[in-house]
Amino acid sequence: MWRMQALPPPTIPSSHLVASPDPARRYRLMEQVRKGLRVRRYSRRTEIAYCGWIRRFVVFHGRRHPAMMGELEIAAFLNHLVTKQSVSASTQNQALHALLFLYRHILKRDLGFVPDLAPAKRGRRLPIVLSVGEVRSVLAGMRGVPRLCASLMYGSGLRLSECTSLRIKDIDFDRGEIMVRAGKGDKDRRVPLPRLASRALQVQVEHVRKQLERDVRSGIMGSALPAAMERKTLSAGRAWRWQFLFPSSRIYVERETGKRRRHHIHESAIQRAVGEAVSASGMSKRATCHSLRHSFATHLLESGSDIRTIQELLGHSSLQTTMIYTHVLNRGGLGVTSPADRL
Numbered sequence: 001m002w003r004m005q006a007l008p009p010p011t012i013p014s015s016h017l018v019a020s021p022d023p024a025r026r027y028r029l030m031e032q033v034r035k036g037l038r039v040r041r042y043s044r045r046t047e048i049a050y051c052g053w054i055r056r057f058v059v060f061h062g063r064r065h066p067a068m069m070g071e072l073e074i075a076a077f078l079n080h081l082v083t084k085q086s087v088s089a090s091t092q093n094q095a096l097h098a099l100l101f102l103y104r105h106i107l108k109r110d111l112g113f114v115p116d117l118a119p120a121k122r123g124r125r126l127p128i129v130l131s132v133g134e135v136r137s138v139l140a141g142m143r144g145v146p147r148l149c150a151s152l153m154y155g156s157g158l159r160l161s162e163c164t165s166l167r168i169k170d171i172d173f174d175r176g177e178i179m180v181r182a183g184k185g186d187k188d189r190r191v192p193l194p195r196l197a198s199r200a201l202q203v204q205v206e207h208v209r210k211q212l213e214r215d216v217r218s219g220i221m222g223s224a225l226p227a228a229m230e231r232k233t234l235s236a237g238r239a240w241r242w243q244f245l246f247p248s249s250r251i252y253v254e255r256e257t258g259k260r261r262r263h264h265i266h267e268s269a270i271q272r273a274v275g276e277a278v279s280a281s282g283m284s285k286r287a288t289c290h291s292l293r294h295s296f297a298t299h300l301l302e303s304g305s306d307i308r309t310i311q312e313l314l315g316h317s318s319l320q321t322t323m324i325y326t327h328v329l330n331r332g333g334l335g336v337t338s339p340a341d342r343l
Contacts, residue, residue: 029066029106030054036105043186045161053098067107074099074111089122126327127294128285135295137281138274145246145265146273148200152178153289155194157296157313159184160271160289164264167223168205169241173198180315182226189315201245208243211262220251221259297325 030051037047054066060077061069078096081087087095103109130138135154142150149163162180170179176193183189193201212222222238224230230237244264251260271289278287285291297310311322 032106033102036101040105041186049094050098050101053095054102057095057099066102070109071111093122124324127298127324128287128291129298130283130285130287130291130295132299134281134283134285134287135292137283138277138287138292141277141280142273145204146270148197148204149246149265149270150274150277150289150292151194151197151200154292154296155196156191157293158191159293160267164244164246164267164270166245167241168208168243168245171201171205171245173202183315185315185317187315187317189312191313204245208245208247209240211247212238212240212243215262219260221261223247224254224261224263294325297322301325 033051033054034047037050042050057074057077058064058066060080061073064073074096077099078092081092081095100111103111139147139150139154149160152158152163152166153160156178158178158180162183166178167181170181171193172179173193176195176198177190178193180189180191215222216238223242223244225236225242229242233239236242244262246265248263248265251262253260274287274289274292278285293314297314300310300313301307307319307322307326310325311319314322316322
Protein backbone atom coordinates (compact mmCIF):
# COMPACT_ATOMS: atom_id res chain seq x y z
CA MET A 1 0.00 0.00 0.00
CA TRP A 2 1.30 3.47 -0.84
CA ARG A 3 1.49 5.92 2.07
CA MET A 4 1.18 9.68 2.03
CA GLN A 5 0.63 12.55 4.43
CA ALA A 6 -2.90 13.78 5.02
CA LEU A 7 -3.88 16.96 3.21
CA PRO A 8 -6.26 19.69 4.45
CA PRO A 9 -9.88 19.53 3.24
CA PRO A 10 -10.12 20.71 -0.35
CA THR A 11 -11.90 23.90 -1.32
CA ILE A 12 -12.85 25.21 -4.72
CA PRO A 13 -10.62 28.14 -5.66
CA SER A 14 -12.42 31.15 -7.10
CA SER A 15 -10.33 30.74 -10.28
CA HIS A 16 -12.15 27.47 -11.04
CA LEU A 17 -15.69 28.90 -10.88
CA VAL A 18 -17.52 29.92 -14.02
CA ALA A 19 -17.77 33.69 -14.13
CA SER A 20 -18.66 36.44 -16.59
CA PRO A 21 -18.50 35.85 -20.36
CA ASP A 22 -15.73 37.03 -22.69
CA PRO A 23 -13.51 38.97 -22.78
CA ALA A 24 -12.97 38.67 -19.01
CA ARG A 25 -14.12 35.05 -18.88
CA ARG A 26 -12.69 32.58 -16.39
CA TYR A 27 -12.25 29.33 -18.23
CA ARG A 28 -14.12 26.16 -17.39
CA LEU A 29 -12.21 23.19 -16.06
CA MET A 30 -11.70 21.30 -19.33
CA GLU A 31 -10.67 24.50 -21.10
CA GLN A 32 -8.07 25.05 -18.41
CA VAL A 33 -6.82 21.49 -18.86
CA ARG A 34 -6.45 21.89 -22.62
CA LYS A 35 -4.69 25.21 -22.21
CA GLY A 36 -2.31 23.74 -19.61
CA LEU A 37 -1.45 20.81 -21.87
CA ARG A 38 -0.80 23.02 -24.88
CA VAL A 39 1.33 25.50 -22.94
CA ARG A 40 3.51 22.59 -21.83
CA ARG A 41 3.77 21.26 -25.41
CA TYR A 42 1.96 17.99 -24.83
CA SER A 43 1.02 16.17 -28.03
CA ARG A 44 -2.47 16.26 -29.49
CA ARG A 45 -2.96 12.56 -28.74
CA THR A 46 -1.99 13.07 -25.10
CA GLU A 47 -4.42 15.97 -24.84
CA ILE A 48 -7.29 13.83 -26.13
CA ALA A 49 -6.41 10.95 -23.80
CA TYR A 50 -5.99 13.09 -20.68
CA CYS A 51 -9.21 15.01 -21.25
CA GLY A 52 -11.05 11.74 -21.76
CA TRP A 53 -9.82 10.30 -18.47
CA ILE A 54 -10.64 13.46 -16.55
CA ARG A 55 -14.19 13.42 -17.90
CA ARG A 56 -14.61 9.77 -16.93
CA PHE A 57 -13.28 10.53 -13.44
CA VAL A 58 -15.80 13.34 -12.97
CA VAL A 59 -18.73 11.26 -14.29
CA PHE A 60 -17.73 8.28 -12.12
CA HIS A 61 -18.11 10.42 -8.99
CA GLY A 62 -21.49 11.88 -9.91
CA ARG A 63 -20.13 14.94 -11.74
CA ARG A 64 -18.59 16.43 -8.62
CA HIS A 65 -15.94 19.06 -9.21
CA PRO A 66 -12.43 17.58 -8.88
CA ALA A 67 -11.49 20.35 -6.44
CA MET A 68 -14.01 18.82 -4.02
CA MET A 69 -12.34 15.41 -4.29
CA GLY A 70 -8.94 14.04 -3.49
CA GLU A 71 -6.80 10.95 -3.01
CA LEU A 72 -9.55 8.58 -1.92
CA GLU A 73 -11.69 9.37 -4.97
CA ILE A 74 -8.70 8.92 -7.29
CA ALA A 75 -7.92 5.53 -5.74
CA ALA A 76 -11.56 4.44 -6.01
CA PHE A 77 -11.70 5.38 -9.70
CA LEU A 78 -8.43 3.70 -10.64
CA ASN A 79 -9.24 0.54 -8.71
CA HIS A 80 -12.64 0.46 -10.43
CA LEU A 81 -10.86 0.48 -13.80
CA VAL A 82 -8.81 -2.54 -12.76
CA THR A 83 -11.38 -4.62 -10.86
CA LYS A 84 -14.53 -3.89 -12.89
CA GLN A 85 -13.27 -2.99 -16.36
CA SER A 86 -10.07 -5.09 -16.41
CA VAL A 87 -7.93 -2.42 -18.04
CA SER A 88 -4.25 -3.07 -18.71
CA ALA A 89 -1.44 -1.72 -16.55
CA SER A 90 -0.49 0.87 -19.17
CA THR A 91 -4.10 2.11 -19.35
CA GLN A 92 -4.29 2.42 -15.58
CA ASN A 93 -1.03 4.35 -15.50
CA GLN A 94 -2.24 6.69 -18.24
CA ALA A 95 -5.40 7.46 -16.26
CA LEU A 96 -3.31 8.06 -13.12
CA HIS A 97 -0.98 10.49 -14.91
CA ALA A 98 -3.96 12.36 -16.37
CA LEU A 99 -5.39 12.93 -12.89
CA LEU A 100 -1.99 13.85 -11.45
CA PHE A 101 -1.64 16.47 -14.19
CA LEU A 102 -5.08 17.84 -13.33
CA TYR A 103 -4.35 18.23 -9.62
CA ARG A 104 -0.73 19.36 -9.85
CA HIS A 105 -0.87 21.79 -12.75
CA ILE A 106 -4.52 22.91 -12.96
CA LEU A 107 -5.84 22.70 -9.38
CA LYS A 108 -2.37 23.38 -7.88
CA ARG A 109 -2.50 20.51 -5.39
CA ASP A 110 0.41 18.11 -5.00
CA LEU A 111 -1.14 14.74 -4.21
CA GLY A 112 2.02 12.68 -3.84
CA PHE A 113 1.21 8.96 -3.78
CA VAL A 114 -2.38 7.77 -3.94
CA PRO A 115 -3.33 5.47 -1.02
CA ASP A 116 -4.94 2.03 -1.33
CA LEU A 117 -3.90 1.76 -4.96
CA ALA A 118 -2.25 -1.41 -6.21
CA PRO A 119 0.83 -0.40 -8.26
CA ALA A 120 0.41 -1.20 -11.96
CA LYS A 121 3.41 -3.16 -13.17
CA ARG A 122 3.63 -3.57 -16.92
CA GLY A 123 4.54 -7.02 -18.13
CA ARG A 124 6.86 -7.63 -21.03
CA ARG A 125 5.05 -8.44 -24.25
CA LEU A 126 6.69 -9.67 -27.43
CA PRO A 127 5.64 -7.99 -30.69
CA ILE A 128 3.65 -9.78 -33.38
CA VAL A 129 5.97 -10.29 -36.34
CA LEU A 130 4.97 -11.46 -39.81
CA SER A 131 7.14 -13.57 -42.06
CA VAL A 132 8.17 -12.24 -45.47
CA GLY A 133 5.58 -14.49 -47.08
CA GLU A 134 2.84 -13.22 -44.76
CA VAL A 135 3.73 -9.60 -45.50
CA ARG A 136 3.61 -10.37 -49.21
CA SER A 137 0.19 -11.99 -48.76
CA VAL A 138 -1.18 -8.98 -46.85
CA LEU A 139 0.07 -6.46 -49.43
CA ALA A 140 -1.35 -8.59 -52.26
CA GLY A 141 -4.80 -8.24 -50.70
CA MET A 142 -4.72 -4.44 -50.65
CA ARG A 143 -5.18 -1.77 -53.32
CA GLY A 144 -4.65 1.96 -53.80
CA VAL A 145 -3.57 4.31 -51.03
CA PRO A 146 -3.99 1.73 -48.20
CA ARG A 147 -1.59 -0.62 -49.99
CA LEU A 148 0.91 2.21 -50.47
CA CYS A 149 0.70 3.14 -46.78
CA ALA A 150 1.17 -0.49 -45.76
CA SER A 151 4.21 -0.72 -48.06
CA LEU A 152 5.76 2.30 -46.32
CA MET A 153 5.01 1.02 -42.82
CA TYR A 154 6.79 -2.23 -43.66
CA GLY A 155 9.44 -0.86 -46.02
CA SER A 156 10.38 2.20 -43.93
CA GLY A 157 9.35 1.23 -40.41
CA LEU A 158 6.84 4.09 -40.11
CA ARG A 159 4.19 4.35 -37.45
CA LEU A 160 0.67 4.67 -38.82
CA SER A 161 0.36 8.31 -37.71
CA GLU A 162 3.74 9.13 -39.27
CA CYS A 163 2.69 7.55 -42.55
CA THR A 164 -0.67 9.32 -42.89
CA SER A 165 0.82 12.74 -41.99
CA LEU A 166 3.61 12.68 -44.60
CA ARG A 167 3.81 15.72 -46.88
CA ILE A 168 5.11 15.99 -50.44
CA LYS A 169 8.29 17.76 -49.30
CA ASP A 170 9.20 14.82 -47.04
CA ILE A 171 9.83 12.44 -49.98
CA ASP A 172 13.29 12.56 -51.57
CA PHE A 173 13.31 10.35 -54.66
CA ASP A 174 16.89 11.23 -55.62
CA ARG A 175 18.38 10.21 -52.27
CA GLY A 176 15.91 7.37 -51.80
CA GLU A 177 14.79 8.44 -48.33
CA ILE A 178 11.84 9.78 -46.37
CA MET A 179 12.11 12.52 -43.77
CA VAL A 180 9.80 11.84 -40.82
CA ARG A 181 8.91 15.18 -39.25
CA ALA A 182 7.80 15.57 -35.62
CA GLY A 183 7.48 11.86 -34.94
CA LYS A 184 6.86 10.39 -31.51
CA GLY A 185 8.59 12.61 -28.95
CA ASP A 186 8.58 15.47 -31.50
CA LYS A 187 11.71 14.07 -33.17
CA ASP A 188 12.75 14.08 -36.83
CA ARG A 189 14.52 11.16 -38.48
CA ARG A 190 15.41 9.79 -41.91
CA VAL A 191 14.25 6.37 -43.11
CA PRO A 192 14.84 4.53 -46.41
CA LEU A 193 12.39 4.89 -49.27
CA PRO A 194 11.62 1.34 -50.47
CA ARG A 195 12.06 0.85 -54.21
CA LEU A 196 8.89 -1.25 -54.11
CA ALA A 197 6.84 1.89 -53.45
CA SER A 198 8.87 4.43 -55.44
CA ARG A 199 6.86 4.32 -58.67
CA ALA A 200 3.51 4.31 -56.87
CA LEU A 201 4.63 7.31 -54.78
CA GLN A 202 5.51 9.28 -57.91
CA VAL A 203 2.02 8.61 -59.26
CA GLN A 204 0.52 9.67 -55.92
CA VAL A 205 2.53 12.90 -55.90
CA GLU A 206 1.24 13.80 -59.35
CA HIS A 207 -2.31 13.00 -58.24
CA VAL A 208 -1.95 15.42 -55.28
CA ARG A 209 -0.64 18.13 -57.62
CA LYS A 210 -3.68 17.90 -59.90
CA GLN A 211 -6.07 17.71 -56.95
CA LEU A 212 -4.56 20.87 -55.46
CA GLU A 213 -5.09 22.73 -58.73
CA ARG A 214 -8.76 21.73 -58.73
CA ASP A 215 -9.16 22.69 -55.07
CA VAL A 216 -7.64 26.14 -55.58
CA ARG A 217 -10.05 26.82 -58.43
CA SER A 218 -12.92 25.79 -56.14
CA GLY A 219 -11.81 28.08 -53.32
CA ILE A 220 -10.49 25.29 -51.13
CA MET A 221 -7.34 26.11 -49.18
CA GLY A 222 -4.48 23.66 -49.02
CA SER A 223 -3.47 21.49 -46.09
CA ALA A 224 -3.21 23.05 -42.64
CA LEU A 225 0.36 23.99 -41.79
CA PRO A 226 2.27 23.22 -38.59
CA ALA A 227 2.76 25.83 -35.86
CA ALA A 228 2.90 29.44 -37.18
CA MET A 229 4.10 28.52 -40.67
CA GLU A 230 1.07 30.01 -42.40
CA ARG A 231 1.55 33.39 -40.73
CA LYS A 232 5.22 33.44 -41.65
CA THR A 233 4.70 32.40 -45.28
CA LEU A 234 1.26 33.41 -46.51
CA SER A 235 1.45 31.38 -49.72
CA ALA A 236 2.69 28.17 -48.08
CA GLY A 237 -0.84 26.87 -47.50
CA ARG A 238 -1.37 26.51 -51.24
CA ALA A 239 2.18 25.46 -52.04
CA TRP A 240 2.30 22.02 -53.61
CA ARG A 241 5.20 20.75 -51.49
CA TRP A 242 3.31 21.41 -48.23
CA GLN A 243 0.31 19.27 -49.15
CA PHE A 244 -0.34 15.95 -47.44
CA LEU A 245 0.89 12.99 -49.46
CA PHE A 246 -2.30 11.06 -48.70
CA PRO A 247 -5.11 13.66 -48.65
CA SER A 248 -8.60 12.91 -47.43
CA SER A 249 -11.47 12.65 -49.87
CA ARG A 250 -13.56 14.97 -47.68
CA ILE A 251 -13.34 18.70 -47.06
CA TYR A 252 -13.54 20.21 -43.57
CA VAL A 253 -14.02 23.77 -42.31
CA GLU A 254 -11.57 25.21 -39.80
CA ARG A 255 -13.38 26.32 -36.67
CA GLU A 256 -11.11 29.30 -36.03
CA THR A 257 -10.83 30.75 -39.55
CA GLY A 258 -13.79 29.28 -41.45
CA LYS A 259 -11.46 28.19 -44.26
CA ARG A 260 -12.22 25.05 -46.23
CA ARG A 261 -9.32 22.62 -46.17
CA ARG A 262 -8.39 19.04 -46.95
CA HIS A 263 -6.84 16.98 -44.14
CA HIS A 264 -4.86 13.77 -44.55
CA ILE A 265 -6.53 10.37 -44.82
CA HIS A 266 -7.95 9.08 -41.55
CA GLU A 267 -5.96 6.38 -39.79
CA SER A 268 -9.04 4.18 -39.40
CA ALA A 269 -9.26 3.77 -43.18
CA ILE A 270 -5.78 2.20 -43.26
CA GLN A 271 -6.45 0.11 -40.17
CA ARG A 272 -9.64 -1.26 -41.70
CA ALA A 273 -7.93 -2.12 -44.99
CA VAL A 274 -5.05 -3.91 -43.23
CA GLY A 275 -7.48 -5.83 -41.03
CA GLU A 276 -9.48 -7.00 -44.03
CA ALA A 277 -6.31 -8.06 -45.86
CA VAL A 278 -5.08 -10.01 -42.81
CA SER A 279 -8.42 -11.81 -42.54
CA ALA A 280 -8.49 -12.57 -46.26
CA SER A 281 -4.97 -14.05 -46.10
CA GLY A 282 -6.16 -16.71 -43.67
CA MET A 283 -3.34 -16.19 -41.15
CA SER A 284 -4.00 -16.90 -37.49
CA LYS A 285 -1.87 -14.02 -36.16
CA ARG A 286 -3.56 -10.94 -34.74
CA ALA A 287 -1.66 -8.63 -37.05
CA THR A 288 -2.25 -4.86 -37.20
CA CYS A 289 -0.64 -1.87 -38.88
CA HIS A 290 2.00 -1.78 -36.15
CA SER A 291 2.89 -5.40 -36.90
CA LEU A 292 4.30 -4.17 -40.21
CA ARG A 293 6.66 -1.85 -38.31
CA HIS A 294 7.65 -4.73 -36.00
CA SER A 295 8.30 -6.89 -39.06
CA PHE A 296 10.49 -4.16 -40.58
CA ALA A 297 12.77 -4.12 -37.52
CA THR A 298 12.87 -7.90 -37.12
CA HIS A 299 13.66 -8.61 -40.76
CA LEU A 300 16.46 -6.02 -40.70
CA LEU A 301 17.92 -7.69 -37.63
CA GLU A 302 17.66 -11.10 -39.26
CA SER A 303 19.49 -9.83 -42.33
CA GLY A 304 22.43 -8.67 -40.19
CA SER A 305 21.72 -4.97 -39.63
CA ASP A 306 23.24 -3.35 -36.56
CA ILE A 307 20.90 -2.87 -33.59
CA ARG A 308 21.99 0.77 -33.24
CA THR A 309 21.06 1.44 -36.86
CA ILE A 310 17.64 -0.09 -36.30
CA GLN A 311 17.22 2.10 -33.21
CA GLU A 312 17.84 5.22 -35.30
CA LEU A 313 15.49 4.08 -38.06
CA LEU A 314 12.70 3.37 -35.59
CA GLY A 315 13.23 6.62 -33.67
CA HIS A 316 13.63 4.94 -30.27
CA SER A 317 15.15 7.07 -27.51
CA SER A 318 16.44 4.03 -25.61
CA LEU A 319 18.27 1.02 -26.97
CA GLN A 320 16.35 -1.12 -24.48
CA THR A 321 13.18 -0.46 -26.47
CA THR A 322 14.81 -1.73 -29.65
CA MET A 323 16.33 -4.75 -27.91
CA ILE A 324 12.93 -6.39 -27.70
CA TYR A 325 13.34 -7.47 -31.32
CA THR A 326 16.24 -9.69 -30.36
CA HIS A 327 13.78 -11.90 -28.46
CA VAL A 328 11.81 -12.84 -31.54
CA LEU A 329 14.82 -14.28 -33.33
CA ASN A 330 15.47 -17.99 -33.51
CA ARG A 331 18.88 -17.84 -35.07
CA GLY A 332 22.54 -17.19 -34.22
CA GLY A 333 23.68 -17.07 -30.62
CA LEU A 334 20.14 -16.42 -29.34
CA GLY A 335 18.62 -19.34 -31.18
CA VAL A 336 18.29 -22.88 -29.83
CA THR A 337 17.37 -26.20 -31.37
CA SER A 338 14.45 -28.04 -29.85
CA PRO A 339 15.45 -31.42 -28.41
CA ALA A 340 12.42 -32.90 -30.16
CA ASP A 341 14.11 -32.20 -33.48
CA ARG A 342 16.80 -34.75 -32.57
CA LEU A 343 14.37 -37.63 -32.17
